[in-house]
Amino acid sequence: MKLSTDLQAFAARIGHDFRRPELLVRAVTHASIATPTRPDNQRLEFLGDRVLGLVMAEALLAADKAATEGQLAPRFNALVRKETCAEVAREVALGEVLKLGRSEMMSGGRRKEALLGDALEAVIAAVYLDGGFDAARALVLKLWGKRIVTVEADARDAKTTLQEWAQARGLPPPTYEEIGREGPDHQPLFTVEARLATGEAERARSGAKRQAEQAAAKALLARMEKADD
Template structure:
């Protein structure tokens, strides 16, 4: 069965935006592997869109949470501009069918690649910024990202930061971490890390990197001490 040719109007309807210069959208949807790309891919627009996105989200957070301290605003910003969030927006826009890819990339499922989707979402934001300025780009960002604002997909504080704040609140020295075991081949190592907090039992964590293992150990200690609950923070 022949694949239906994607209708660009459907994408524009989901964006809620019409380009004065459609070539900008075309560039935002073009991967470097695409035939006849001639160096014109979404990469430069993604660079620009990343900065516009950060400003627009910071602007939105500042207005939405007038009483929030800088630390909370920074954590919310990091949550909203991370790759997974941007890829989620690209999926909601259904940009995958509209991507211009090389034959190899198209056949290997790159239309669903989170990194590419996240980059294209930022490229589209950059394209809107060039097309009609910051206000248009801000409106696009707010319309797309506001549903994520009140329901972050992960804790606003990462486990290591939360554990350090908890220890400091109890007048304790900062937690310390150490690798107790490393297994597996060099290209796919596994780490076992211990976290120590004065006055508590040690806790351990496993991960495919030292950082992931440290976060797992901190999470386990927070859960054990009742600082976090399984319902809210039990999964990574």
């Protein structure tokens, strides 16, 4: 089996020469276009998630030999969460080579955070099955790059951190409200407001609702921490 031109270019971008190209084809095949003879990437995603976790655990231990488990856990979570995987996927233009069904493609599937993150995990598994753990480790370390050493010691997603900030002050969890949506269905732009029970609020916009929520939470948290100072 020979890879198409776009998949050859993608393999070059991630730096892996596939001996079994069918693995990469499967890794970029979404369930919306799968058939009995063309399997989707869900099983590879399952495996890739575990490979990514092991590589990150090893890398974090090597990067900071004095860190405690309590310090390592939030760093690990920040590096393997879906948002980070999707960010890495965008950097290597994974969305451009995904094989999607028509409805998924028309609804903006190539830009969906969950879909991109899942596909990147499937690609990691494809490299693992094709070249072994050393090849998968090399891929992950290359793609994540400086993120591994620059991830903050208390790295957590902004929504979780804001909720903990509120609870520490006896407040209920923040609320998130979608207050606007623009653009076509295949390329929406969401505006989300994060609000505390005391009335303070911040808004953010993003092409993914979840990202907009995170950005609004981050802005509100920064505002409240500044006020605390």
